[in-house]
Amino acid sequence: MTGPRIFESLDAEWALVCAGAGRAEMVLGWLREGGVLSADERAHGLAELLAELERRDRAQGRVHSDRWMRVLLERAAGEGAGAQVAARMVVQAMLPGAVRLTQRLLRAGRDFDETGQVVVACLYQVVRRYPLHRMSGAAATLLLETLHMASRELKAEAEPDTVPWHPVLESAAVPGEPAADDPTEAVWRTVLRRQATEAGLLRAEEVPDGARGELVELLVWAVAAGLLDVVRARVIADESRDGARESAEQAGVSAVTWRQRRSRTVRQLRPIADQWVQAA
Numbered sequence: 001m002t003g004p005r006i007f008e009s010l011d012a013e014w015a016l017v018c019a020g021a022g023r024a025e026m027v028l029g030w031l032r033e034g035g036v037l038s039a040d041e042r043a044h045g046l047a048e049l050l051a052e053l054e055r056r057d058r059a060q061g062r063v064h065s066d067r068w069m070r071v072l073l074e075r076a077a078g079e080g081a082g083a084q085v086a087a088r089m090v091v092q093a094m095l096p097g098a099v100r101l102t103q104r105l106l107r108a109g110r111d112f113d114e115t116g117q118v119v120v121a122c123l124y125q126v127v128r129r130y131p132l133h134r135m136s137g138a139a140a141t142l143l144l145e146t147l148h149m150a151s152r153e154l155k156a157e158a159e160p161d162t163v164p165w166h167p168v169l170e171s172a173a174v175p176g177e178p179a180a181d182d183p184t185e186a187v188w189r190t191v192l193r194r195q196a197t198e199a200g201l202l203r204a205e206e207v208p209d210g211a212r213g214e215l216v217e218l219l220v221w222a223v224a225a226g227l228l229d230v231v232r233a234r235v236i237a238d239e240s241r242d243g244a245r246e247s248a249e250q251a252g253v254s255a256v257t258w259r260q261r262r263s264r265t266v267r268q269l270r271p272i273a274d275q276w277v278q279a280a
Helices: 005-019 023-033 046-060 062-076 081-105 112-128 138-158 183-198 210-224 230-239 244-250 255-279
Strands: none
Touching (some): 005 046, 005 081, 005 112, 023 062, 046 062, 046 081, 062 112, 062 138, 081 138, 138 183, 183 210, 210 230, 210 255, 230 244, 230 255, 244 255
């Protein structure tokens, strides 16, 4: 199973799709026509076929996933039962990413399953309307477009006007090379960098990673959820940079005062971090 109820239901639905007669042979035929599989390759069912494609993705990287996803996305853009099967197979392949996007989009007052339903509905729409002129990075593009659409839907339908929100910027593509085995994280790092920069938590060209990356993500979430003032968040972000303590000492801040600052920050962030973990 991939997660809570909405995703458990999708896994159960996928089992029914896989049980449909002739569907695996239909998809095999498309993949052979598209040059993804050879004529003598076989699969016992859709689940086994998807597992094999994903195994080859891990071994061969994004070039392989782009090839088979493009074949199915072209079919998914059509009409009829075949288009529905093609779209459903791509959606199933993207479910682990959809789970993580749902976790990223949680805010105070949002239910996981309700948020997941929005994410999955947006993912279906993105799959059916995929811009076929984009020749590479299919998985990352699907996730980014889903994130854009779901963010707008959640803001419009569930986010109170009084809660600060840092909208995801529209983009034609994901900059850089996403990780072949986990495009969700590459997409999220790009979005997180934009949100943090907009909120003044990162400097130009600064890349949040490691423990500092987790702290910046917590600050972005806390500001968006209305749990932390953005000015205070910027102070915390500044104090967590490499060399911040040395700079403070040069400005006349004593070691005792610095430790008191850090202790106050830890006390302030601890309950926020607990809410963050519970939301995820």
